[in-house]
Amino acid sequence: MKIGLLGLGTIGSGIYEHLKARDDIEVVKILELLRHPGLEHLETSDFNEILSDPEIDTVVELIGGMEPAHTFTVQALKAGKNVVSANKLMLSHHMEEILTLARDMGVQYRYDASVGGSIPFLYNLMRYRGADTLTGICGIVNGTTNLILDVMQREGRAFDDVLAEAQKLGYAEANPSADVDGVDAMCKLCIASAVAYQKYVRPEDIATEGIRHIRAGDIIFFGQMNKVCRLLVNSALNTDGSIRAYVEPTLVPNDSTEAAVHMNNNTISVTGEYCGTHTFQGQGAGKHPTAFAVELGLRDILDGVSPRLNPIPEGNADVDNRQARHAYYLRTAAHPGVPVRKLSDTEGGAAYVTEPMSVADMHALAAQLREKDPRLFFAGVREKE
Ligand code: HSE
Numbered sequence: 001m002k003i004g005l006l007g008l009g010t011i012g013s014g015i016y017e018h019l020k021a022r023d024d025i026e027v028v029k030i031l032e033l034l035r036h037p038g039l040e041h042l043e044t045s046d047f048n049e050i051l052s053d054p055e056i057d058t059v060v061e062l063i064g065g066m067e068p069a070h071t072f073t074v075q076a077l078k079a080g081k082n083v084v085s086a087n088k089l090m091l092s093h094h095m096e097e098i099l100t101l102a103r104d105m106g107v108q109y110r111y112d113a114s115v116g117g118s119i120p121f122l123y124n125l126m127r128y129r130g131a132d133t134l135t136g137i138c139g140i141v142n143g144t145t146n147l148i149l150d151v152m153q154r155e156g157r158a159f160d161d162v163l164a165e166a167q168k169l170g171y172a173e174a175n176p177s178a179d180v181d182g183v184d185a186m187c188k189l190c191i192a193s194a195v196a197y198q199k200y201v202r203p204e205d206i207a208t209e210g211i212r213h214i215r216a217g218d219i220i221f222f223g224q225m226n227k228v229c230r231l232l233v234n235s236a237l238n239t240d241g242s243i244r245a246y247v248e249p250t251l252v253p254n255d256s257t258e259a260a261v262h263m264n265n266n267t268i269s270v271t272g273e274y275c276g277t278h279t280f281q282g283q284g285a286g287k288h289p290t291a292f293a294v295e296l297g298l299r300d301i302l303d304g305v306s307p308r309l310n311p312i313p314e315g316n317a318d319v320d321n322r323q324a325r326h327a328y329y330l331r332t333a334a335h336p337g338v339p340v341r342k343l344s345d346t347e348g349g350a351a352y353v354t355e356p357m358s359v360a361d362m363h364a365l366a367a368q369l370r371e372k373d374p375r376l377f378f379a380g381v382r383e384k385e
Contacts, residue, residue, distance in 0.1 A: 001302050004050035004081075006031045006072060007063035008039075010170035011086055011113075014291030015060060025298055028056060031063075047072055051079050058301060060294060061085040064174065070094055077101045077109065084297040086113035086290055089178070092187035092203050095194055099312045109310065110297030115188040116141060118289035119282040120296070121268050125195045126309040132272035134196040136236035141188040143264030143285030144172045144179035145211050145231040149249075150262050153219050153228055171264050171285040182210035182231060182247045189233040193245060196270065197237065199317035206235075207246040207321050207363040213377040214249070217346045218331055224343075225329075227251040228259045229379055234324070236271075242320040246359045249379035251329055256382070321360040328354045328362050332376035334369045348375060 003019070005012055005027050012030075019025050029050050030042045047068070050056055059076040061083055063069050069090045076083050078101065085091070091098060091111055102109040115122050128134060140146050144166040151162045163180065166172045178184045186208040193201040211231055222229055230252055235245040252258045257279060261267045266284025271277045283289035330336055333349030338361075340352035354362070362378065369376055 001025045001298065002055050002057055003027045003298070004029045004031070004053065004056040004059045006047070006050070006059060006061045006069075008032045008034075008036060009062065009064075010287045011290045011294065012062040014287035015062065015294045018291050018295055024302065029053060047075070051075055056081060058082040058084060058298065060298070061087055062294070064089065066090055066093065073098060073109075074101065077105050077107060080105055080107060082108045082110070082301050084110045084294055084301070086111070086294060088114040088184065088187040088191060092190040095191065095200060096313055099310055102310070103312065108301050110300060111191065112297045112300075113290050113293035115192050116266050116268055116280065117143065117282070117284035117286065118292050119266060119268065119280045119284060121280045122192065122195060123296070123309070124278075124280070125192060125270055126311065128270065128272060128275060129195065129198070129311060132274045134270060134272045136271040137189070137192050137196055137268065138232060138234050139268035140230050140258055140261055140266050141233050141268060141284060142179055142185040142231055143266060143283070144176065145185070146261060146266070147171065147264050148180070149211060149214070149229050149231065152214070152216070153222065156216070158216070159214065166264070169264070170287050177212075180210050180212045182208045185231060185233050185247045189235055189245060189247060192268070193235040193243065193317070194313040195311060196235070197243060197317065198311055198314055199243065200313035200315065201235065201243055201245045201317045201319060205245065205317070205319035207248070207359055209248040209363065209366065209378065211249050213375045215331075215348055215377065217348065218329075218351070218377055221329065221343055221346075221351050222251055225251060226254050227381070228254060230258045230261070232258065232380075236324075238320055238323045242318040242323075244321050244324040244359065245317070245319050246321055246324065246363070248359070249377075251379050251381045253382065253384050321363070322358045324359040325356045327356050327381040328378050329381055330354055330376070330378045332369055332373045334372040334376065336369070338365060349373065353381060
């Protein structure tokens with residue numbers, strides 16, 4: 001297998017290192033703006049050199065972001081090349097187009113690395129789908145925010161300090177607001193939900209809240225409630241066939257599965273009518289774990305693993321978050337305007353716990369309260385099961 005590698009950043013340099021030790025997969029060209037000592041003979045800044053090279057059968061897209069990743073992927077597939085990628089932002093916005101094009105061209109688009117880093121979650125989700133009706137996905141899919149929340153609570157370190165560490169370790173996105181505002185997790189939930197339910201859950205329909213405004217004072221309340229905060233993705237089939245889909249900080253009991261997920265690790269559960277609930281855990285971000293997942297995609301192509309594993313979503317999901325209800329922790333300087341129990345005054349206003357309310361109502365309320373208090377923080381409260 002001859003590879004054209006797009007991007008030599010954190011994951012790109014990881015896959016290059018891994019493949020140097022193989023004799024059946026070879027990187028023959030690298031698209032890079034910068035030059036790296038010893039690699040100049042492979043490097044080009046012109047994508048057409050990769051596109052027009054008949055020796056290259058597979059493109060590994062690790063430049064990330066929307067453009068030019070989308071254009072290069074479409075061109076590579078149209079040129080009859082397989083594409084392997086970890087690009088959750090691009091895929092979540094162009095899933096039907098990319099998967100349909102790959103199918104029509106008789107090539108593969110493999111995106112195992114786009115959700116859960118090294119964890120073989122998507123691959124198994126694809127396999128389960130034919131044999132079961134999948135009814136729910138829940139978990140931690142962003143390593144950067146998990147590191148921040150975990151280290152803030154266990155070590156009392158400051159948000160910006162831990163975020164800088166996540167950037168240094170190569171976990172954070174180029175623009176880390178994608179991590180801290182929940183957008184990265186939302187893109188991953190979109191992809192996983194499309195695979196699970198065979199309907200496209202549009203990114204803009206997923207209620208998304210990140211952790212940007214969490215403060216040390218909030219974490220003191222979480223400790224008093226015997227809970228820890230995790231950024232969770234959730235999607236599930238509602239009884240009427242619509243889908244609930246949301247990303248939000250969630251206070252989970254100290255002894256829950258999610259509370260035991262530390263550092264950059266991820267945990268993702270899938271529930272099906274026949275299989276029950278299966279939980280996958282492992283390293284969800286970083287150079288070597290993600291490069292490992294990219295190589296799994298390459299090896300699947302090499303081994304002839306069927307592209308039928310790549311289901312194309314059939315139309316858009318009807319998303320309805322009014323049917324998901326729970327209590328919320330809310331810290332704000334504004335008047336909450338809904339039934340609440342006040343915990344205490346604190347820096348940044350007062351902390352409250354709301355009565356159970358729908359996810360749709362809470363996200364709408366937060367948008368409204370933000371006009372008065374842009375730095376409010378809220379988190380779902382999960383009681384012991
Ligand atoms: N920024 C992402 C994360 C990288 O922290 O999980 C892995 O997708």
